[in-house]
Amino acid sequence: MTRYAGAATLAVLIQAVPGLAQQVPVDPPGCTAAENALEGRKSGPAYHEHLQALASCPAAGPRAFRLQWMSPPVEATAVRLLADVSSSIRDRRILEAVRDASFSDNNSQEVRLAAIRTMISYFDPSVAVHFQPSPDTSLPAAAYVMLGRWEHPVGRDGEQALGPSMRAEVLGILRQLEQGPGDPIIAKVAGYLARRLAK
Amino acid sequence: MSFVPLQDSITVTCTPNPVTRGSTVNCTGTPPQGVSLSMNEWRFESQGLTTPISHLSTATSWFGTVAVSGNVRANGDLDGAPSTGSTFLTVNDRDWSQKTVPHQVTEIQPSGLPTRPIRVGELGNIANLAGTLAPPESFSIIPSGPNKDVLYLVEVPVHALSQIRINRVALSVGSDFHNRQPKKNAPTGKCVQADVVPFVPVVEAHEGLGLQPASHAGVFRTQLNRRVPQSVEAVVAQDLSELITRGESASQGPIATAQDLAGDAGNGNGTVPAPVYCPFKYF
Numbered sequence: 001m002t003r004y005a006g007a008a009t010l011a012v013l014i015q016a017v018p019g020l021a022q023q024v025p026v027d028p029p030g031c032t033a034a035e036n037a038l039e040g041r042k043s044g045p046a047y048h049e050h051l052q053a054l055a056s057c058p059a060a061g062p063r064a065f066r067l068q069w070m071s072p073p074v075e076a077t078a079v080r081l082l083a084d085v086s087s088s089i090r091d092r093r094i095l096e097a098v099r100d101a102s103f104s105d106n107n108s109q110e111v112r113l114a115a116i117r118t119m120i121s122y123f124d125p126s127v128a129v130h131f132q133p134s135p136d137t138s139l140p141a142a143a144y145v146m147l148g149r150w151e152h153p154v155g156r157d158g159e160q161a162l163g164p165s166m167r168a169e170v171l172g173i174l175r176q177l178e179q180g181p182g183d184p185i186i187a188k189v190a191g192y193l194a195r196r197l198a199k
Numbered sequence: 200m201s202f203v204p205l206q207d208s209i210t211v212t213c214t215p216n217p218v219t220r221g222s223t224v225n226c227t228g229t230p231p232q233g234v235s236l237s238m239n240e241w242r243f244e245s246q247g248l249t250t251p252i253s254h255l256s257t258a259t260s261w262f263g264t265v266a267v268s269g270n271v272r273a274n275g276d277l278d279g280a281p282s283t284g285s286t287f288l289t290v291n292d293r294d295w296s297q298k299t300v301p302h303q304v305t306e307i308q309p310s311g312l313p314t315r316p317i318r319v320g321e322l323g324n325i326a327n328l329a330g331t332l333a334p335p336e337s338f339s340i341i342p343s344g345p346n347k348d349v350l351y352l353v354e355v356p357v358h359a360l361s362q363i364r365i366n367r368v369a370l371s372v373g374s375d376f377h378n379r380q381p382k383k384n385a386p387t388g389k390c391v392q393a394d395v396v397p398f399v400p401v402v403e404a405h406e407g408l409g410l411q412p413a414s415h416a417g418v419f420r421t422q423l424n425r426r427v428p429q430s431v432e433a434v435v436a437q438d439l440s441e442l443i444t445r446g447e448s449a450s451q452g453p454i455a456t457a458q459d460l461a462g463d464a465g466n467g468n469g470t471v472p473a474p475v476y477c478p479f480k481y482f
Contacts (some may be wrong), residue, residue, distance in 0.1 A: 028315055028375075028482065048309045052368060056315035056482065077309075084311025084364075128326030130360055140440050142447040146360055148328030149458045151406075151415050151471075152320025154312060 025058035025157055035060040038068070043075040051078075055085040062091035062158045069097035072111045083114035087121035091158025095122055095166065099173050102190075105182050109133060112186050116177070116193070122162060123170040123197055125153035137184045141192030144185055171198060209236060209273045209284030213345075217289035218265055220433070221353070225262040226345060228273035228284060238275035243288075243345040245269025247435055252347055263344015265290050266351035267435045288345065295355075298428035300329070302359040302420045304410060310364040315375050315482040322366045322479075323402035327419040327461050329359040329427075329454045331447040338442060351435045355428045356446045357454065361416035363406045370399050379480050390477040398476065405474045415461050415471050422457035 034053040041047040051068075054061040065086045073079055086094050101107055101115035113131045120129050128148040171194050178191030213226040230236035238259055243252040247267040254261060261271070265288065272285040312321050333356035341349045369376035377395045385391045390398075403409065407416025430453045436442035463471055 030375075052309060052311060053314050055311065055313040080307075081309055081311050084307075085313075088311070088313055128328055128362070130326070130328045130330075130362070132330070132332055138440070140443050140447075142331050143333060143443050146328040146330035146332075146358070148326050148360075149462070150324055150326050151461075151463055152318075152324040154321050154324065156313075156317060 025159060027057045027059045031057035031060035035064045038064050042073040043078045047073075047078060048081055051081050051085045055088040058089060058091070058156060059159045061085070061089045062093040062160065065089070066093045066097040069094070069101045069115065072101060072107060072114075074108070076110065079110055079114050083118045086118045087125070088154045088156065089158040090122055090125075090155055090162045092160040092162055094158065095119065095162060095169075102173065102177060102186075103180065109183055109185060112183070113189065116174070116186075116190060119170045119173060120193060120197070121153075121155070123167050125155040126150050127197070129193070131189065133185055141188040144189055145192060147196065208234075208277060209275060209282050211271055211273050211284045211286040213271055213286055213288045216286070217291050220266050220290050220293050220351060221264060221339075223263060224265050224288065224345065225260055226271045226273075226286070226288070227260045228275065229259070230277050234277050236275055236277055237279075238273060240274040241345070242272040242274065243269050244272070248349065249437055249441070252345065252349075254347065261345055263346065264339075264341045265344065265346045266341060266349050267346060269345075271345055292429075292432050295428040295432040298355050298424075298432075300355050300357050300359050300420070300423040300427050302361070302423060304361045304363065304407065304416050306408060307362050307364045308367075310366055310368070312364055312366040312369070314366075314368050316366060316369050317481050319479070319481075321481075322370060322398065323406055324364050325406040325415045326362045327359070327415060327458050328362065329357055329423065329450075329457075331356050331431075331443050331450055332358045333439065333443045333446055334358075338439075346435075349435055349437060350439065350442045352431060352442075352446070356431060356434075356443070357423070357427050357450045359419070359423055359454075361407065361419060363403075363408055363416065365399065365402050365406070365408075367399065370395055370402070372396060376479075376482075379482065381480075385477075388477055390479045394477055394479070398479075401474045401476055405471070413472060415463075418471055419457055419461035422460045423454070426453035426457055 034050045038050045054064050068082050098115040098118045102112050117129050120127055128150045130146040133144055174190040174194035178187050210229045213224045218224050238257050241254040241261040245267050268290045270285050271288050274283050337354040337356040338350050339353045380390055380392045382392050404411050407414025410417050427450050431446050431449045434445045434449050
C-alpha cells in the first residue's frame with residue numbers, strides 16, 4: 001500500500017467511526033467525586049476546592065455548575081469563583097443556567113452580574129469585565145463597568161459545546177435584560193455591554 | 200411692525216484671556232465714554248456645553264472659575280437703549296502629562312483556574328481593566344461665574360485594575376500537574392517535577408504582581424499614564440452623567456491602545472516578553 005492510499009484509508013476510517021472525527025471530551029479521574037462532594041455546600045475552602053477541581057471536567061463540571069446557578073451561593077468569594085469556573089467550560093447547560101440566573105429577580109444583583117460576566121466570557125473569552133455597582137442608580141452604565149482584556153484566557157469545550165450562534169444568543173439575552181423590569185443597574189449594564197460587544 | 204436693533208457697543212473684557220482651565224477670570228462690561236450702562240444679563244455660550252449659561256444681574260462684572268472656551272456676552276441698556284457686547288474667552292488645557300491613572304493590582308484567590316491545566320495560560324493569567332468611574336474626588340462643580348454649574352475634572356476619572364490569577368494549586372508539590380511531569384530524565388529541554396514550583400515566581404513576574412516594568416500589569420500602567428490623563432483633561436459637562444459619558448468617550452481609544460500594548464509579545468505588540476522556560480506537559 002502506498003503512503004497516499006494509507007492516508008486515504010485512515011481518512012475513511014475517521015469519518016466512519018463516530019468519536020474519531022470529533023473528539024468528545026472525557027472527564028479526568030476525580031470529577032464525579034468532586035461533583036458529589038459539592039452537593040449541599042455553598043461556601044468555604046472545601047466548596048472552593050471542589051469548584052476548581054470541576055473546572056477541568058467537561059462532563060461533570062457543567063452538570064454541577066448548572067445546579068449551583070439554579071441555587072446560587074450567597075458568599076461573595078463563592079459567587080465570584082462560580083462565575084470564574086463556569087467561564088472555563090464552554091457548555092450549553094451552563095449558558096442556559098447563567099441566562100436564567102441573570103433574569104431571576106430572586107437572585108441578588110451580585111449573582112446576576114456574575115451570571116452576566118460568565119455569558120460575556122462565552123461571547124469572547126478575551127473580554128474581561130468587572131462590575132463596580134453603586135447605590136446611585138442614576139448614573140450611566142459606564143460608571144458601573146470596567147472593561148478589559150484577558151491575557152492567556154482560559155476555556156475548554158464542555159460535553160455540550162457551544163456553537164458559533166451562541167454569540168448572537170448572548171447579545172440577544174443582554175438586550176432582553178436591558179428591557180427587563182426591576183433592577184435598573186442590571187438593565188443599564190446589560191444594554192451597555194450589548195452595545196460595546198456588538199461593535 | 201418695527202423693532203429696535205441691539206447696539207453692539209458694550210465692551211466686554213475678560214482677564215486673563217486666554218486662561219488655563221480651572222483658573223479664575225473676571226469679565227467686565229464697559230459702556231462707551233460718556234454713556235450710562237445698566238446691565239441686565241450675562242450669558243455664556245459654548246460648543247462644549249449643551250445649555251447656555253444665563254445670569255440675570257445688574258453687576259458690570261462676572262467672575263469665577265472657568266473650564267471651557269466660549270462666548271461671554273453682556274446684555275444691558277446704554278442710555279436706556281437695549282445693547283449688547285461680547286468677547287470670546289479661550290480656555291487652554293492644563294498639562295496633565297504628570298498625572299496618573301489610579302491603578303490597582305490584585306491577585307484573585309482562589310484563582311478559579313483549572314487544577315488540570317491544558318495550556319500555559321491556565322497556569323496564570325491577567326485581566327487589564329479600566330473604566331470611567333468618575334468618583335466625586337475626580338471632578339469639581341463651578342459655583343459661580345461664566346461657567347456656573349459646569350463640572351470639570353480635577354483628577355483622572357478613569358480607574359484601572361489588573362486582576363492576576365496564578366494557579367497555585369497546580370503549581371504545588373504533589374498536585375496532579377506536578378505529578379504529570381517526569382520525575383527526572385526528561386527529554387532535552389522539557390520540564391521535570393522540580394521545575395513546577397519555581398515556575399510560580401516566573402508567572403508572578405510575567406503577569407506583574409510586583410508591577411515589574413516589562414510585565415503585563417507594568418506595561419498597562421505605564422501606557423495608561425502616558426495616554427489617558429491628557430486625553431480626558433478637557434472633559435467638561437453640565438451634569439455627572441454627561442461627564443461620565445464624555446469621559447468614557449475620550450478615554451476609550453487610549454485605554455484600548457494601552458491594553459493592546461500590554462499584550463503578549465506573541466500577539467505582535469512586542470512589549471511583554473514571554474517567559475523563557477522549559478515546556479511543561481499539560482493534560
